[in-house]
Amino acid sequence: MWARYPDGTIKQFAGRIKPDGTVDVTALGDTTTATTIATGYTPAAYPLLSTDGNITGDTRPDLWTRTSDGSILVHPGQDPANGGAFAPPILLALAPTPPASFTDLSDGTLVQATGAAQVSVVQGGARFPIPDEATFNRLGYAWDRIKTLSPTTIDAITRFPRDGTLLREENDPNVYLVRGGIRHAFTSEARFNALGYQWTAIRIVPDHTLDPTPRGTNL
Ligand SMILES: [Ca+2]
Secondary structure, three states: OEEEOOOOOEEEOOOOEOOOOOEOHHHHHOOOOOEEEEOOOOOOOOOEEEOOOOOOOOOOOOEEEEOOOOOEEEEOEEEEEOOEEEOOOEEEEOOOEOOOEOOOOOOOOEEEEOOOOOEEEEEOOEEEEEOOHHHHHHOOOOHHHEEEEOHHHHHHOOOOOOOOOEEEEOOOOOOEEEEOOEEEEOOOHHHHHHOOOOHHHOEEEOOOOOOOOOEOOOO
16 A cells, blocks of 8 residues: 655555464554655645556556646656666646646647746647747747646656657758657658658757657658
8 A cells, every 4th residue: 555645755565464464554654664666756846646546557556646737647657766666757747727628749839947047848648848039929929829738747748759750950950750668860852752751750959859769860
C-alpha cells in the first residue's frame, strides 16, 4: 500500500503474512516499517494522486496525478533512482479550458508556465523554448495562442518530437525528419522531394532547440 503524506512524501507499507499464513493487516498501518519511495508530491502541485497499478504495461506499478491546473500525468514506476521510485512524468492530457474544449498539443501551440517569462512553442508534440521576444516575432508566433499552464505540466511536455515530424532550426538550412527518436537531415532538396515530403509540413523552431534530439545518418 502506498500513502501520501501532507509534505509530499510517498511511503510504501509492504504487506506481511502472519505465522499462521493469514494476511497481517496491521502491516498496512505500521509506520515503523514503512519506506519512503518518493518525495515532492505535494497536494499543492498534485491535488489528486492515485494508482491503478501498472498503467504503462511494464512490470512496475505507476502513479497518475492531476496537477493544480487540471492536467493529467502518469509517473512511470522505476528502479529507485535520484531518490524516487518514479521516472519524470509524461503528460497524458492538458487541462480542459473553458468553454469545455479538451485541448491538445497541436503544432504551433505556445505554452508558458504560470508566473514565468519563458514561452515555448510546441511542434510534433514536443516543447521548444523560445529564447526572446525578437525570435518569437521573427518566427511569426501569435501571442493569443499562448496557453498558461502549471510548471508541473510544462515540465511534463516532452522535449523529443514524435516520429515523422519535419523540423528545421531558424538559421540552420538542414531539414530533419525525426525517426526512432533521432533526427536525420536530408542530403538535398531533390532528395526531400524524391522521398515524397511536403515543404509546408516543415516546422521551424528556434536555433539550438533540436540539440537534445540526437542526430543520426543523413537521408
Ligand atoms: Ca508501469
